[in-house]
Amino acid sequence: MAKSKYEYVKQFERDDSLIPNTWLVIRIDGRGFHKFSERHQFEKPNDRRALDLMNKCAETVMTEIHDIILAYGQSDEYSFVLKKECDLYCRREAKILSTIVSLFTSNYVFLWKSYFADKELQYPPSFDGRIVQYPSDNNLRDYLSWRQADCHINNLYNTCFWALVHSGKTETEAENILRGTLSSDKNELLHSLFNINYNNIPEMYRKGSVLVKQEIDFKTLNQKGVEVIRKKKIVTILHVDIIQNKFWKEHPELNIITIT
Amino acid sequence: MAKSKYEYVKQFERDDSLIPNTWLVIRIDGRGFHKFSERHQFEKPNDRRALDLMNKCAETVMTEIHDIILAYGQSDEYSFVLKKECDLYCRREAKILSTIVSLFTSNYVFLWKSYFADKELQYPPSFDGRIVQYPSDNNLRDYLSWRQADCHINNLYNTCFWALVHSGKTETEAENILRGTLSSDKNELLHSLFNINYNNIPEMYRKGSVLVKQEIDFKTLNQKGVEVIRKKKIVTILHVDIIQNKFWKEHPELNIITIT
Amino acid sequence: MAKSKYEYVKQFERDDSLIPNTWLVIRIDGRGFHKFSERHQFEKPNDRRALDLMNKCAETVMTEIHDIILAYGQSDEYSFVLKKECDLYCRREAKILSTIVSLFTSNYVFLWKSYFADKELQYPPSFDGRIVQYPSDNNLRDYLSWRQADCHINNLYNTCFWALVHSGKTETEAENILRGTLSSDKNELLHSLFNINYNNIPEMYRKGSVLVKQEIDFKTLNQKGVEVIRKKKIVTILHVDIIQNKFWKEHPELNIITIT
Amino acid sequence: MAKSKYEYVKQFERDDSLIPNTWLVIRIDGRGFHKFSERHQFEKPNDRRALDLMNKCAETVMTEIHDIILAYGQSDEYSFVLKKECDLYCRREAKILSTIVSLFTSNYVFLWKSYFADKELQYPPSFDGRIVQYPSDNNLRDYLSWRQADCHINNLYNTCFWALVHSGKTETEAENILRGTLSSDKNELLHSLFNINYNNIPEMYRKGSVLVKQEIDFKTLNQKGVEVIRKKKIVTILHVDIIQNKFWKEHPELNIITIT
Incomplete structure (x- = not known):
């Protein structure tokens, strides 16, 4: 069984290296999560445990893939930002993409029981x-702003929608009530009908989750058994605005320009 | 928070549609499975349960993705063949790839306990x-022959290697003994030292696993409660030679030419 | 002036190799040839010399690039077919494309005066x-049929249009008369108004030009001065139907399947 | 002759749009110009008229394609820089590339006689x-530095080589003399053997040609016949250093950052 006569088929593999010196953003999305959230009776509009699980998976991916400097998640999606100089797998697109999607998925199933002890995964x-490749810092920031604005818009809508449904409206009625409303209308609706001040809703729901790495000192024993201080990077989860400059000014280690 | 001013970032997404009318092969590989198999004490050279788990995951992927007409697996890798006319996700490469890798991974973790009831996933x-895109039937068959020849070569080597190690040799000694040996030498070594006839080793180990779909009749009740016969496609697992013409002649439904 | 510190910029060049074992079709089109044909007072609907020049350029390209097995031209466009096994420039897309476009262009300007001795190139x-890559023989044939059908449709329209204009109609009037007409209407119009039988119009105008290579014997002197017979390939220009099977059956050297 | 049944073949055309917001550099190279320069007896090491012709072609391309903001040429190659925001042909790679290569080629043949009145084009x-796509201003500047450093290295070598050959050495002897020499050795050789001060050689040969656009005022008559002042962009040819910051500081209109 001569393997060599068949090896020519490797020539059909394409070189899919991404362009150097661009920001690489990998965005993953839950497939059919509408049905998935129903089957697992996720709380609406936001299921705290489901979001915590998503965040934990992202944290694990980020810890394993050193070149990820920032991640942003909301709902059933997560975006991972690889630094511009990243040479992971020689920047081969399929390799990077499949690895990150697989790692995230694997953790999701593996960690499920830690977050849903009372619910079997069905x-x-x-x-x-x-x-997606982004050439400039501004392009990258606009990408992240796009996702966070999307989070805000969806969450405000969903908060109204589920408040209406929980108050007894059908889903169709809730949709009709909200059709064509502006943000200000929705805030007012929450306030007047349900006495909810939207700004008091947890920031994780309103702003999504931002994962960054921070270098910390930790004590350990060296080879001679003497206590020494070493540095390591740990992932921190924030629920903050990343559209304005403030966040970027506070994180100069990300090395992303501040739009002035 | 105007989302629209950021939406231009979608223009950076590339159209990655694959060429129509080509066979699409998606091959997935375990990452770091050498370490993984050690940590989970897989039997060597072949762990029956680990292979059965791989096959079950592939079966599930194949059932969910209708356009997969054939899959071939060995060791920690699996190849899925999408039919030429496949228009799944408009043939977008990243979408197809990420979906299949994610589905496979998810099933692997989810089904682990069904195959390894006594071993916790660590x-x-x-x-x-x-x-990879293959334009002609011959190219596709050569791809599959390449993988099956690879399976044979690796399995024969591993069978010898682990027989030597189990008999008391160190791994280095086993490597040295096998260096430069031909297939015939390895068959002879198995026979003379361990009284093993390589051809009696289970075909799953020697040939890998071939998954095809077969249409079967099944009885069910129609809307009026009357018993009727319907057809459905079920996945069948075979451990047969796919290099020679025989298999392809026996499966005309695959619509792949027989090399004469 | 150290060149080496800048050489990293070569890493930004992408590997644009086309998939092996696919038919490669390079189609070139005149840019702004409506204006070009007016400035050079091309005869309407067909300028014999302009088409002969196009054909001569294609012949030269085909002679220089050995892997081109067939070319098809009409109006100001030409398609070149590279054989499936072609490994020209390792199948790099930009290299193949730019070379063929440049060769064609260069010949067009260079040969202009041989065809338009009385007209200065303005x-x-x-x-x-x-x-474009075509995986199967049928795809390639359908591509060529598409171009020849296009030639027919355009030429029938243009023949009517210019007959009307030459008879005194304005261009707008001619357009209005032809709007919504079928092929049969146009044939009838030519016959009844202008006594033109469309089928008697030269085949080059109705079918375009097909270039193939034919091997011929020729006499030459060998190194010892003795007359010997050698073979060489010369380009032949045909004006025939390439939609039906007949042409393909008559050219088995093209090695393209005959649709049955 | 139904065209529509064949039109599906258009689906095989790929979307080859380049990434937005990157510098696009198109570099063209003469094919077989070693032989071409011999057949046309170009002066060695530099043929003034041949370079002037190259520059004129580049100027014409740059005038026609508005998005080109800078071009750099040396020997038989030219690089054209399209501005980052360029949306020419929706940034489709094949369209941009083929158009620029074709325009350059066409002008070369068309203008030949204006530069070589006494030499027929053979x-x-x-x-x-x-x-090639370059994401950052620094990447673009490094690309241009790479080409200009290449120009310097080649020209210094060629100046020595041809001085030796013109003095009676064979080409092989000249190669042997120059093998392994440093820049300083070559400068010294020119000085001591041929009394040539390399720095006195025309800058066009040592630095290549840089084409930029400059906005100028010009007088014209408006629709009422009154003399008015309008602005237009004209191409200027420079032979200056583009590796250091000086050039870039003097051309703020190029909007390229100055490396500090």
């Missing part, structure tokens, strides 16, 4: 993903 | 993947 | 181009 | 080309 969930 | 495993 | 014309 | 020359 069937294996899955995610799809894509990679 | 950490979440992951897979990477790639897509 | 300004340098240019062409753009693209490469 | 055969049509051709060029190939490629497009």
Whole structure:
């Protein structure tokens, strides 16, 4: 069984290296998570445990893939930002994409029981993903602003929608009430009908989750058994605005320009 | 928070549609499975349960993704063949790749306990993947022959290697003994030293696993409660030679030419 | 002036190799040839000399690039077919495309005076181009049928249009008369108004030009001065139907399947 | 002859749009210009008229393609820089590349006689080309530095080589003399053997040609016949250093950052 006569088929593999010196963003999305959240009776509009699980998976991916400097998540999606100089797998698109999607998925199933001790996982969930290249810091910031604005818009809508449904409206009625409303209308609706001040809703729901790495000192024993201080990077989860400059000024280690 | 001013960032997404009318092969590989198999004490050279788990995951992927007409697996890798006319996700590469890798991974973790009831999964495993386009039937068959020849060569080597190690040799000694040996030498070594006839080793180990879909009749009740016969496609697992013409002649439904 | 510190910029060049074992079609089109044909007072609907010049350029390209097995031209466009096994420039897309477009353009300007001895070239014309990969013989034949059907449709329209204009109608009037007409209407119009039998119009105008290579014997002197017979390939220009099977059956050397 | 049944073949055309917001560099190279320069007896090491012709072609391309903001040429190659925001042909790679290569080639043949009145063009020359995307201003500047450093290194070598050959050495002898020499050795050789001060050689040969656009005022008559002042951009040819900051500081209109 001569393997060599068949090896020519490797020539059909394409070189899919991404362009050097661009920001790489990998965004993954839950497949069919509408159905998945129903089957697992996620709380609406936001299920704290489901979001914590998503965040934990992202944290694990970020810890394993050193070149990820920032991640942003909301709902059933997560975006991972690889630094511009990243040479992971020689920047081969399929390799980077498949690895990150697989790691995230694997953790999601593996960690499920830690977050939903009382709920059996009914069937294996899955995610799809894509990679996008952004040449400039401004492009990257605008990408992240796009996702956070999306989070805000969806969460405000969903907060109203589920408040209406929980108050007895049908889903169709809730949709009709909200059709064509502005943000200000929705804030007013929450306030007047449900006595909810939208700004008091947890920031995780309103702003999503931002994961960054921070270098910390920790004590350990060296080879001679003497206590020494070493540095390591740990992932920190924030729920803050990343559209304005403030966040970027506070994180100069990200090395992203501040739009003035 | 105007989302629209950021939406231009979608223009950076590339159209990665694959060429129509080509066979699409998605091959996934276990990441760091050498370490993973050690941590989970897989039997060597072949762990029956680990292979059965791989096969079950592939079966599930194949059932969910209708356009997969054939899959071939060995060791910690699996290849999925999408039919030429496949228009899944408009043939977008990243979408197809990430979906299949994620589905496979998810099932692997989810189904672990069904195959390893006595072994806790120590950490979440992951897979990477790639897509290759093959224009002709011959190219596709040569690809599959390449993988099956690879299976044979590796399995024969591993069978010898682990027989030597189990008999008391160190791994280095086993490597030295096998260096430069031909297939015939390895068959002879198995026979003379261990009284093993390589051809009696289970075909799953020697040939890998071939998954095809077969249409079967099944009885069910129609809307009026009357018993009727319907057809459905079920996945069948075979451990047969796919290099020679025989298999392809026996599966005309695959619509792949027989090399004469 | 150290060149080496800048050489990293070569890493930004992408590998743009096309998939092996696919038919490669390079189609070039005149840029702004409506204006070009007016400035050079091309005869309407077909300028014999302009088409002969196009054909001569294609012949030269085909002679220089050995892997081109067939070319098809009509109006200001030309398609070149590279054989499936072609490894020209390692199948790098930009290299193949730019070379063929440049060769064609260069010949067009260089040979102009041989075809238009009485007309000075007013300004340098240019062409753009693209490469498309076709996996199967049927796909390739359908591509060529598409171009020849296009030739027929355009030429029938243009023949009517210019007959009307030459008879005294304005261009707008001619357009209005032809709007919504079928092929049969146009044939009838030519016959009844202008006594033109469309089928008697030269085949070059109705079917375009097909270039193939034919091996011929020729006499030459060998190194010892003795007359010997050698073989060489010369380009032949045909004006025939390439949609039906007949042409393909008559050219088995093209090695393209005959659709049955 | 139904065209529509064949039109599906357009689906095989790929979307080859380049990433937004990157510098696009198109570099074209003469094909077989060693032989071409011999057949046309170009002066060695530099043929003034041949370089002037190259520059004129580049100027014409730059005038026609508005998005080109800078071009750099040396020997038989030219690089064209399209501005980052360029949306020419929706940034489709094949369209941009083929258009620029074709325009350059066409002008070369068309203008030949204006530069070589006494030399008939023996055969049509051709060029190939490629497009490279550069994300940052520094990457672009390093690309241009790479080409200008290449120009310097080649020209210094060629100046020595041809001085030796013109003095009676064979080409092989000249190669042997120059093998392994440093820049300083070559400068010294020119000085001591031929009394040539390399720095007195025309800057066009030592630095290549830089084309930029400059906005000028010009007088014209408006629709009422009154003399008015309008602005237009004209191409200027410079032979200056573009590696250091000086050039870039003097051309703020290029909007490229100055490395500090």
